[in-house]
Amino acid sequence: MPALPDLSAIEALDAADPLRAFRERFVLPEGVIYLDGNSLGAASHAALAELDTAARQEWSQDLIRSWNTAGWFDMPVKLGDRIGRLVGAAEGQIVVGDTTSVNIYKALHAALALRPGRNVIVAESGSFPTDLYVAEGVVSTRPGTSLKLEGVDAPAIEDLIDETVAVVLVNHVNFKSGTLRDMAVLTKRIHDAGALAIWDLCHSAGALPVELDAAGADFAVGCTYKYLNGGPGAPAFVYAARRHHDNIVQPLSGWWGHARPFAMETGFAAAEGIRRFQCGTQPILSMRALKGALDIWDEVDMQALREKSLALTDLFIALVEARCGQYGVSLETTCARASRGSQVSFAHDHAYEVMQALIERGVIGDFRAPSTLRFGFTPLYTSYRDVWDAVAVLEDILASGVWKEPRFAVRAAVT
Amino acid sequence: MPALPDLSAIEALDAADPLRAFRERFVLPEGVIYLDGNSLGAASHAALAELDTAARQEWSQDLIRSWNTAGWFDMPVKLGDRIGRLVGAAEGQIVVGDTTSVNIYKALHAALALRPGRNVIVAESGSFPTDLYVAEGVVSTRPGTSLKLEGVDAPAIEDLIDETVAVVLVNHVNFKSGTLRDMAVLTKRIHDAGALAIWDLCHSAGALPVELDAAGADFAVGCTYKYLNGGPGAPAFVYAARRHHDNIVQPLSGWWGHARPFAMETGFAAAEGIRRFQCGTQPILSMRALKGALDIWDEVDMQALREKSLALTDLFIALVEARCGQYGVSLETTCARASRGSQVSFAHDHAYEVMQALIERGVIGDFRAPSTLRFGFTPLYTSYRDVWDAVAVLEDILASGVWKEPRFAVRAAVT
Structure with a gap:
């Protein structure tokens, strides 16, 4: 020292x-020293300005036309690409929307569908709890599926990864201790066992360089209201590696994930690429504050x-x-x-x-x-x-x- | 005439x-005559003022403390009660959050769980499409469950309601034609067959008096960005009749639906009442604009x-x-x-x-x-x-x- x-x-x-x-x-x-940006990031002038524009011009004056003229409809994928630079994801693999919990649900279902015949989800007992609660919810809808936890069923997560495991849901940085996992090493271990990796980036996106593509991650989720400074409860994001896109199915198949959402077809047909992780109409005002926050991140x-x-x-x-x-x-x-x-x-x-x-x-x-x-x-x-x-x-x-x-x-x- | x-x-x-x-x-x-409030309602001075307060004072100045001091955490249930007055729901039966699509998913799963042994979902081919897409998603996770459509499998919805039907998902006002269904009559017909009714209020909430409790509705969903003027993509809402609360299970079991969300427990335990329909952290800025809009509705x-x-x-x-x-x-x-x-x-x-x-x-x-x-x-x-x-x-x-x-x-x- x-x-x-x-x-x-x-x-x-x-x-x-x-x-x-x-x-x-x-x-x-x-008069404040703010050391809680890992829970709610600070407001930026850019975020407040974007919010004002969205509310006072686009909503108030341009109204319904803003879905086209202000690019509201494409914001989830455009902002997703900008987050991509921060977490090591090439374009077209991240979409912003919904909550971290909802996105974990989608990613777990998608991963299980990609590994038929395997029926175990592995997670951490020290995980941020919503990850576990959502995994329980997924298990409840898939008879035969079960959840095993590091710290309960085995001391280390590696000890749980065998040929029954479909997917490992793991926090990149632990919400409580701040411990950072080695994404590349653990992802390789998961892949060697034939399973898939979902990384929860809530406490690493915007906190440190993340290399999703380089680490070979399959899926990832994260929130934007902590280090990314997107605003209270700002929409979350979900990443899926491009190699999986054509085979992704997830049951929150709302109209924003449809190949032709405005054709108003009776049957569902999944959109190409990452858009199939979308579900319903997103909170535009909250998303516009996030856009302002990301304008700053572009320079970092x-x-x-x-x-x-x-x-x-x-x-x-x-x-x-x-x-x-x-x-x-x-x-x-x-x-x-x-x-x-x-x-x-x-x-x-x-x-x-x-x-x-x-x-x-x-x-x-x-x-x-x-x-x-x-x-x-x-x-x-x-x-x-x-x-x-x-x-x-x-x-x-x-x-x-x-x-x-x-x-x-x-x-x-x-x- | x-x-x-x-x-x-x-x-x-x-x-x-x-x-x-x-x-x-x-x-x-x-210079505009705006006849599209059924798609995106107009901005109000109250909504813009609430948004400013949320962004410039609560987020910017009070930061993380606003979860307590500004009541952010309880907004979903408090705003739910205020929507309740407009749609005929007594207190404690509506929670605001997520999207209409996500809420349909929760309500369909909850209804199916309440009717074990029945495996048919009935909906309308003329429905707003996301309802059908989400029903397909639910069916995909529940083997043996199927979806039957008015206009495809039978000319009238009543002809589909038999003892195999668990739940009927029906639009109160059709998004395209504007046709209004008689909620009390159809709900009774559904109940007479032993099934449950989910009403989609997207085009009736704020458009006309709705009487969920009086009609005996089981569940309802709706959006807040049309007639309710909550802002683009404002959070949706979900209603569950109180008689069902103790028996509701839904698989989007995120931490906001936990009985003790801040105890950070490893296992899920559903909150009492309507809160168990909550999942993850909600977009507070968008929700605050909705709060301003509802201040006006209180007087209507x-x-x-x-x-x-x-x-x-x-x-x-x-x-x-x-x-x-x-x-x-x-x-x-x-x-x-x-x-x-x-x-x-x-x-x-x-x-x-x-x-x-x-x-x-x-x-x-x-x-x-x-x-x-x-x-x-x-x-x-x-x-x-x-x-x-x-x-x-x-x-x-x-x-x-x-x-x-x-x-x-x-x-x-x-x-």
Whole structure:
């Protein structure tokens, strides 16, 4: 461990940061250090401007004509291609729409249909839960299919992958610990067993370079409201490798996935390519905010993003361990850079109360039950000084014991 | 047929219209007579204001805290209750979210699960197509289940309802002809055969009083971007009668439908009540525009709405038949008020070209293949004078033959 930097070293890091100009593109509240962009990304001026145009011109003035003139109908595939650059997918393999949960449902059905005779879905007990809930839903409609979980049925996911397995649904970065899986290695292991891989990119898309095509991934899903900054509940996306397109069937076969949606035919005929993952009419206003957010992403060098992300998390880990280690915080995220996403989690016996005290002081991270303090680092708008200042507040809260005040223990219905 | 009104009679109708003040609540483009609110409803000042607050304050400034402080998480059920008043559903039976197509999928699965041993879904060949496409998708995941269509397997839907039928999926108002079904009568016929009824309200919610509870409907779905004016692609809704709630299972079992979504449990446990129809995180910006639209609906007397709707469509039919009948237009919508929604369709051999000529002149209706001119009448912002003026333009286009000019035959990719 090198010597801890001092404030002048921190300021030098910010001055030399090649991404620092991006911060001005975002609308950040005064007096807040926002370390929760891994849950809801910040608003950008571009997203707000697109939303205004969509609402005040296209909807209000142009009305129904905007489906053509403003390109509303093609937005899901056009935005999908732009996300593709960030996650290593060549054109025509990603479509934006619906929710991550709904897209997992489609991808699981599609994968099972591609592996007839195999009837096991493998997932992780430490997965973001909706992945498991949706897998249960898929199992409920396919008699004979079952779900096996890493951490329940076997200690490691590799131990579950055999000739009965049709598909492995795996999180690229764990939502709680921030641990990053090696996509290429695990995908190869899955393929060697004859199964297919679905990667959940919710905590890696926009957080680090993802290489879906290069890793040979079969399917992927992800959300756009975390690191991609698309806005609260912005539409999700789904990726399918081109080699599968002609054989994809999925049961959410709504009219937007039809080959000729406006011919109003009685029978379903799947669209060519990734469009067959579409189902119904998408929320255009939310999608237009996402378009604005992606305008910024078009300019981002993903390697520079990753370097800053690792530098920010290195710094945060080092500062917290040095200054706060004596107060009962312990690192949950791996120290190894190759296995780290863009978030850092520390355990504390009173994590809920400590996080509430941090939020009161303007340092916004989040709490994950039972004992995790989770902090997300978004290189486009987080500075090294933010990290420095956040740790100073955390140290003060822990040293003073202010978190023990009763008001910090009052839990809201939703956290 | 009474004598046709003259312009002074039209002006008197507008002056006496109890709903006329609502028009000022909407943002309508200059020089346009908008008769396509049955496809995309107009923007309101309230919807735009809610959208601004959601984007510029809640997202931009309050960020992740808005899930609690701005009530984002509960919006789907709160907005559902407000739609409930418009469609005759007591509280706790409607939730807003996802798309109509996705909600049909959930409702069909739920209905089939409630009728074990029955394996036929009945629908209409003249249905809005996505209903049929989704029913095909459901059938594809449930071996032994089949789909039978009115207009293909039998001339009338009643002839298909027997003891093999689990569920009948039926459009309340036909998207093309505007024909309104008698919900109470058909639901009773369905129940007498031991089956369940799913009503698609896309073209009746906000167009006329709907009485889901009184009719004994089992499930219903609908969209919010047509008569409800929620914005392009605004989230859809799904209704389930309370008597079914405890026994509802549907396979899109994402985390928003979990009894304890933030406990992050590994196994799925369905939420109580209508929340179990939820799946994933919803598009908050789009949902907030809908909230603004519903603020207006809270003030609307649905009987007054229906009376004006029928008066507008009566007037339009009478004027078009009197002035344009000689030019090859023929009414497709029924004349009987009891069977009429809030739209009127006329057939014309060159409907596409005529509609393009109308749009060029600022009268916006829409075309439905192969030969339908479709006009929607939205009592909150359509005046009697609009009807008068629209017919004058139609008459002029038909009498002059201007629609024969080649430019009107050029078809856009999406209409």
